[in-house]
Amino acid sequence: MADGRTSSERPGRPRSERARAAILTAARTLLDDVGFERLTIEQLAASAGVGKQTIYRWWPSKAAVIADAVLSGVISLTPDTVPDTDDIAADLKHWLDSTVDHLGLPEGQALIRALVSAVAADPVAGTALWERVTGPGQDSLRERLESARRSGQIKRDADLLATVDALTSFTLFLVLSRQAITHERAHGLLRVVLGGIAEVSD
Amino acid sequence: MADGRTSSERPGRPRSERARAAILTAARTLLDDVGFERLTIEQLAASAGVGKQTIYRWWPSKAAVIADAVLSGVISLTPDTVPDTDDIAADLKHWLDSTVDHLGLPEGQALIRALVSAVAADPVAGTALWERVTGPGQDSLRERLESARRSGQIKRDADLLATVDALTSFTLFLVLSRQAITHERAHGLLRVVLGGIAEVSD
Amino acid sequence: MADGRTSSERPGRPRSERARAAILTAARTLLDDVGFERLTIEQLAASAGVGKQTIYRWWPSKAAVIADAVLSGVISLTPDTVPDTDDIAADLKHWLDSTVDHLGLPEGQALIRALVSAVAADPVAGTALWERVTGPGQDSLRERLESARRSGQIKRDADLLATVDALTSFTLFLVLSRQAITHERAHGLLRVVLGGIAEVSD
Amino acid sequence: MADGRTSSERPGRPRSERARAAILTAARTLLDDVGFERLTIEQLAASAGVGKQTIYRWWPSKAAVIADAVLSGVISLTPDTVPDTDDIAADLKHWLDSTVDHLGLPEGQALIRALVSAVAADPVAGTALWERVTGPGQDSLRERLESARRSGQIKRDADLLATVDALTSFTLFLVLSRQAITHERAHGLLRVVLGGIAEVSD
DNA sequence: ATATAAGCGAGACGGTACGTCCAGTCTTGGT
């Protein structure tokens, strides 16, 4: 075993885990209270009981802190798992309903706003955040669709990626359009995706 | 006394059309140059050769100016009209391709970012802008779908609203995800929407 | 009468005399309270009820503000006028005693500290301040010496400038040395200057 | 057990002479480069290759380090010894000329500025420094004056302390006034001090 | 004609937050 460096690593006082946790916790609280745009680093430092420099030392931008905060709380935009009964239509409906319910809550709205603002403000941090938040749900969705395909419930040549995108993007769009997301409207999309709209010719 | 108000309306110096045009033009230029987030009212006033107050007098927020600027330039997120041949699939594909091309350009990316930021920053102005930008395309899309339904190319009970939403939201999602929007990917969505993914049981 | 520009001069809102006065007043108060080194621009702005930018707009440095503040209060390091009876020795003694008394007070000490710090921190503003503070006293002193020369009380070829410098610099030195300035010590200098120390040979 | 403390004194690692020397050397270099006001402890530690704590462990303030640094370099404000020929006037002139030359150099200016700033910033360390820097010259000056008095070149009742103060303070004043110190001006003072200005009545 | 009533460019105002710098303290592992 070459090296043998069993201890900490770099010289100097190690990073304070206490401060890190306080910052992320305060970030999540403030995000709920005032939203991304009006959250200031100064406010964040004060309410975490931390010097501003400690924030700037570890994160390059407000978006990056928020990204970390959101991720450390593993808040998802959509439920992470899609139920798996034998009925793919029922399962997707269930998943969509959960998503709609979740996004209808104030936290859900705040989260999505923060996400969108973060993407706009800091493409790098924002994009990473975006993927981490939407990723798990999309992965689960894709797996469920694959299992449905194996069991013959959906077409062998169905474009699963496009299906996943359609379901995810629809909810996002509704939130950004500031239109009420009703279960009924979501079900409409689901029917389109599942059944298509084209008249079956033969 | 039958009106008599032949000319403008109120006493006092009328609003300067020169100033208004200069502000909107400068806004569009700056939007391209620095983006919504980093565009400041001060900068805008300076580069339009206008006093700050003149901006504040007529618009309540940065988002509102941008909304006006974008609208006055009649920049659309999607093409305003969907072609109408007899083939709905070809027409939609054509429309989607135009959209994808348009959003792939730097101006398109900047526009959608500005839009999303405006929604986040000022819900009122942002939402109005949103509707004005996405509206015409969606209207045209819906009309084309209705004509396709009348001609029997798509199902009688197809949910047209959901279909429109799905097509629009998909592109938005791709832009926000910062993923490259390829024609192929867009065609995948189109196939899903048109054909559905469920195995036809009969 | 060429020009005819009777009104204010530049366009835009004129400088607020209220703010200017508040800043200078607050500066003098804070100078007494905390001294030059520990006086901060932030503190100054707050206690003057003024935005920081308003200070930075008109003064280039803390030393410059203090310089203005001190000058606007026309605080002198030494009494501005030397009494003029027939007796030059008595008059100078009187003036020196006043100076010593003045410098012994807390305000005197604070002032001289501020002066010295200002010179060190901002040579330009500091030097101007220095001259304005020491100038009047020195002018008066020189005039009194000239009148004494005319009346034959001091030598025709006496170096008045050097004399003035000697008197002024001595007090400054004592303050900076942090040695108690006693009247007796000052009188010692005065005797040296008036009488010289060299044994008169002839 | 009678003592046994043959080596250093206290337990633990002894103070690093290497660090001490590096700090004082760096201090003198930085003093020349940036001056007292803009010299920071952090900069000093970095350029000495030393931890900040090592500075704070041994010196209470920046002024104290500088005091030490200046003293360890035995830089004097004035020449430490006054020549002693039979001619007191010539000797004093020589000493004054040396002083003027010395203060005219950039190092001299920097030194006196540092000195004055140190006094303003930290009365305790500053005063000690002041005395150490001005002391030797003043002592030598006083001794020379005493020998001159013994040899009858200056009055028996001359106030030697006041004379010394006058000579020293004059140079200080000129430096602080940022006026050029010319030999001629210094000679003027010397004539005043030696000869007085009062008309000899008898 | 002459008030009265806005709108206009300019730019100062009281504020808030920025991101940086440094002070002085604390906490590592190593000497």
Place this chain on the structure above:
DNA sequence: ACCAAGACTGGACGTACCGTCTCGCTTATAT
């Protein structure tokens, strides 16, 4: 117990903009 390294809280720095407020001036309608 000291040392180098470097993170910690705290606080001031000087800058950038915010949205508001005065200025003198211009351009309308209403008397």
